[in-house]
Amino acid sequence: MNDTFNIRVRDTLQKMTPYSPGKPIWELQNELGLSNIIKLASNENPLGPSPKALEAVASSLSDIHRYPDASTTRLRQALATGLEMIPEQFIISNGGDELITLVAETFLEPGDEVIVCSPSFSEYEFGAHLMGATIVPVALDESFRFDIDAIVGAVTARTRLICLCSPNNPTGTYLSKDVLHHLLDVLPKHVVILLDAAYSQFATASDYTNGLEFVRAGYPVIVLQTFSKIYGLAGLRVGYGVASETIIQQMIKVKEPFNVNALAQVAATAALHDAEHVRLTLEANTKGKLQLYQAFQEMGLSFVESMGNFVLVEIGAEAKHIYEALMTRGIIVRFGGIWNLPCHLRISVGYREENSTFIQAMADILTHDN
Template sequence: MEKTLKIASRKAVEKLKPYSPGKPIWEVQRELGISHVIKLASNENPLGPSPKAVEAISSSLGELHRYPDAQAYTLKQALADAYRFAPEEIIVGNGADELITLISETFLEAGDEIIVPSPSFSEYEFGADLMGAVTVPVPLGDGYGYSVEALLAAVTPKTKAVYICSPNNPTGTYMTKSQLQKLLEALPEHILVIFDSAYTHFVTEEDYTDGFEFIRQGYPVIVLQTFSKIYGLAGIRVGFAIGKSSLIDHILRVKEPFNVNSLAQTAAVVALSDTEHVERSRSVNAAGREQLYEGLHKLHLQYTKSMANFVLIHLGQDAKAVYDGLMAKGIIVRYAGIWGMPEYIRVSVGNNGENEAFLKALEELLA
C-alpha cells in the first residue's frame, strides 16, 4: 500500500494559480495532427530575434562551461548608457516575471495589499499570493481606460504597492503622462508604484510616458521592461527593472546569483544596440495593427484600439467557439476568459501574411 504523505505546504501556496501561457505551436500540431500552424497568442515578434543577437549567441557557445556573470555587469552598463541611469539603479532578471516575484519577496508582508487594475497581467497577483498579500482589483473604465480616481479610492492603510501596466495587457490601453503624474502626487509616499512598460516600444501616442522620467524626479517608482517583445528574445528570458538605488539594492538581496544565463546576457547587449531591427519591428507592428483594424472593421467587429503588439476583439457569446474554431484551422490566439472576459479574444499582431490568414479564418467562422 502506498503511504500517504502528510507534508503541508505554506497556506499562501494553496492560493497560487500557475500561469497559463498561450499554446505553443508544437502542442497544437501534435493535438490536431496539422503541420502548418500560425501562433498569434503570446505577443511575440513576428520578425524573430535580432540577427545580430543570434550571431552573438553563436559566437558565445564555446564558453557554456563557465558560469554567467552573477552581476550582469556588461548588460547593466549597456542599459545604463541607453537609458541614462547608473548601473546600481538597474537589476536584470530572468524575464520581467522573475522581477515581479523578486519585488514581491522584497517588499510584501502577509496581509499587505497591492492595487492592480483589472483586467491586467496575472503575475502581479501571483507575486502577492506568494507572499500572503492581498490583491485589490480596480476595474478599468470606459474603453478599458485608466481611472486615477478609482485607483486612489482603493488605497487603504494596508496598501503597499500599485501596479500599472502601460500599455496594458490584455487591453492595449495606456496611462497618459498626466495621469501618472496625478497618481504619483496623490499617493502616500510609502506606497511603491511598479510601472510595467513591457510594450513601450510599440506606442505611437505623444502623451505616453515610459515612466523613467518619474524615477529621475524622485518618486518611488520601479519601471519594468523586457527583451521578449520588440527585441524578439522571449525564448532566452531576460528583462530589467530600473529604480532608485535604495530600492534596487534591497531587491538584489533576494536575487539568485546566476539568474540570467550567459547567452541571454550576451544577446541582450547586442539586441539593445540593433536599432535597425527595433525600427523595423516597430514599423511592421504599426502596419499590422492597421491591417487588423481594417479587417475587423469590414467584419463589423468591435475592438479596442491598442498601443501594444496585440488587439483585443469583442466577439460576444460566441468568443470561445470562435477561439476553438481558429485553433482547428491552425491559428492560435488567446481566449480572454482567463482574464474574466468571456466575450473576447486577444490576437497578437503578426506579419502581413499571418494577419491576412487570421482575418480570413475569422471571416469564415463568422459566416
C-alpha cells in the first residue's frame, strides 16, 4: 500500500486479482467505432431475457422505493414447488457468484483447504482466498474429464470444501451421476461439496445429474443455480443455492439482508414460469452448437463436445492472435489463456447469424493471416 500511511490490507489479498470479465460490447464499440459488435464471450442467452420476466419488471418499477423482500419468499416458494422441495432448502443470492462467496463465508476458516478442478470457473478460488483458505487444484485429465481418483487423493483432514462445476466452464465436460454418487460415498464426513450446476439446463447426456437428487438423499451437497444463463437475466444478478435445511440455515447468517433486488426477484419468479422461452433457448443452443461443431470440423480444429452453451476449441499457438484478430472485427470471444489454456478459445453459442459471422471471420483469419 501507499508508503505515506501505515495502513495495511489483509495478507490474503496478495493472492487475489480482480475478476477478468468478457469485454463489454460498449467498450469495443468505443474502441473500434463499430456499431455492430458480436459478443460470444460470457455464455449469455442470445435470445435475450424471458418476455415474462420483462413484463414482471415493467409492472414492478413503481415499487422500487420499497426495500426488497429480504427473505425472497415468493421466489423460494416458486422454486420449491417446481422442484418438489421446501422453501427452507433454498437461499437466493445476487447471482451465482454471490452464492460461492456465501458458501466460502459459511464454511472456510484460514488454512482450510478447498479442492478445485483445473481448468474451471475462477470464482471458487476467489471465495477461498477471501477467507484465507488454501486452494488445492486438481487437474482435469487430458480429455478434460474429472479425475475422481485424483480428487479423492487430494482430500486431507483440512479439506473443507470441494468445488465441482458440471457442466464445467470452460470445457463443457460433465460429471456423470454414477461418478458423483461414488465420490459422495467415499468422501470423509467433514467435506462439503459445492456442485455448480449453472449450465445444467443445457446438459443433454442421459447420465448427467444436476445434483438435486443427492441433496434430496441427504448428502452434504450445495447445488448452485443461476438465472443468468438459460433464463437470460445476467444483468439483474440472481442465482440460488439448494441444500439441506440445516446447511441453508447456516448460510442465511452470512447473507446481507437485501442481497437480491426487487426487480431481480420478480423477474426470476416470472422467468421460472416461462417454459416457452426456455424451450426456444434450448432449441437455439442445440442448433448453434451443431453449427459451431460442423464449422470447426471443416476447419480441421478439434473441440470438446459441450454440455453447456459454449464450446472450447483448440486453435494452437495462434489462439491469442486469432482472438485479437476477431476482436478487431468486432467479435468478442474468450481467450483460453485465462485458464492456462493458451492454445484454446471458448466460444459462447450465439444465435444463428452471430455464429455465421463468427465462423466466416474465423475461416477468413485462418486462411489469410497464417
